[in-house]
Amino acid sequence: MATGKKIVVVDDSRTARQQVSNTLVAAGYEVIEAVDGNDGLLKIMSNADASLVVCDVNMPNLNGLEMLKALKTDQPGARMPIIMLTTEAQPALLQQAKQAGAKGWIVKPFKPEMLVAAVRKLVGDS
Amino acid sequence: MIVAASGALLASVGLPTTYVGTVPHRAARWAETLSIIGLGGKLRGSLVLSIPTQLVLRSHPTGGTGPEELGDWLAELANLLLGRIKSNLLSQGATIEMSTPLTLSATAFRFERFSGTPVVHEFDCEGETLHIVFEAIADPDLRLTSPRTGAAVESGEMVTF
Numbered sequence: 001m002a003t004g005k006k007i008v009v010v011d012d013s014r015t016a017r018q019q020v021s022n023t024l025v026a027a028g029y030e031v032i033e034a035v036d037g038n039d040g041l042l043k044i045m046s047n048a049d050a051s052l053v054v055c056d057v058n059m060p061n062l063n064g065l066e067m068l069k070a071l072k073t074d075q076p077g078a079r080m081p082i083i084m085l086t087t088e089a090q091p092a093l094l095q096q097a098k099q100a101g102a103k104g105w106i107v108k109p110f111k112p113e114m115l116v117a118a119v120r121k122l123v124g125d126s
Numbered sequence: 127m128i129v130a131a132s133g134a135l136l137a138s139v140g141l142p143t144t145y146v147g148t149v150p151h152r153a154a155r156w157a158e159t160l161s162i163i164g165l166g167g168k169l170r171g172s173l174v175l176s177i178p179t180q181l182v183l184r185s186h187p188t189g190g191t192g193p194e195e196l197g198d199w200l201a202e203l204a205n206l207l208l209g210r211i212k213s214n215l216l217s218q219g220a221t222i223e224m225s226t227p228l229t230l231s232a233t234a235f236r237f238e239r240f241s242g243t244p245v246v247h248e249f250d251c252e253g254e255t256l257h258i259v260f261e262a263i264a265d266p267d268l269r270l271t272s273p274r275t276g277a278a279v280e281s282g283e284m285v286t287f
Contacts, residue, residue: 013201015186015198018190019188058225089209089279089281090221094279098287105287107209109138109282111282114282
């Protein structure tokens with residue numbers, strides 16, 4: 001069932017984006033895809049009504065942590081909850097993400113049910 | 127560590143493998159597309175993945191079939207594998223940085239390193255041959271410790287803030 005909510009998915013891997021998109025679309029969300037941090041900022045700015053962002057960390061041009069920091073200093077993205085979805089598992093990076101305002105950190109490969117549960121909780125659908 | 131992480135990752139994407147052993151780099155039968163990802167920090171080097179196209183096709187999580195989709199998935203597999211290795215190294219006190227992966231396609235590859243002999247790990251997956259190369263130079267002050275649990279978030283786990 002459609003929730004009417006938009007989620008921005010930022011990942012430089014097309015396969016990874018499709019995996020996340022397929023999972024979220026099946027859960028009723030509309031997905032906007034972005035290919036790196038720069039594209040992510042643009043897509044978030046042009047989709048100010050998006051409810052949440054799912055973002056990779058290691059990406060070319062602007063990485064996920066840089067995008068997160070840029071987003072949190074600028075409206076309207078500052079209010080959007082962000083989940084980092086990455087192969088990175090280093091506590092120091094998690095701490096950076098937490099301090100920059102991320103709401104969650106999932107280490108790839110992700111479990112679809114875990115991602116959907118986290119998204120539902122953060123957008124108020126649970 | 128490399129063999130265990132590789133076997134676990136490949137099994138998780140539907141490619142159960144048997145480890146054959148190391149093979150001379152000149153004897154390795156490289157696939158037509160390789161993915162490469164670099165690493166830096168306390169260990170500097172690269173990880174190379176050679177997986178036959180039919181296995182990349184079979185394991186593609188969203189059913190991709192085109193060359194770009196398969197190349198992208200092969201690159202993501204290199205990213206996932208180095209992520210696992212990075213977590214293992216972190217639990218032993220070594221921090222590394224990861225580059226973004228790339229893929230190369232050619233009719234033939236010759237793998238060389240600047241000094242020494244590359245270590246090429248060979249795996250069998252239902253009669254198909256896969257090769258994984260992990261080459262790295264360690265900082266002189268690097269000392270690996272006994273593995274510690276809880277040093278890194280495990281694959282598939284989530285932390286909420």
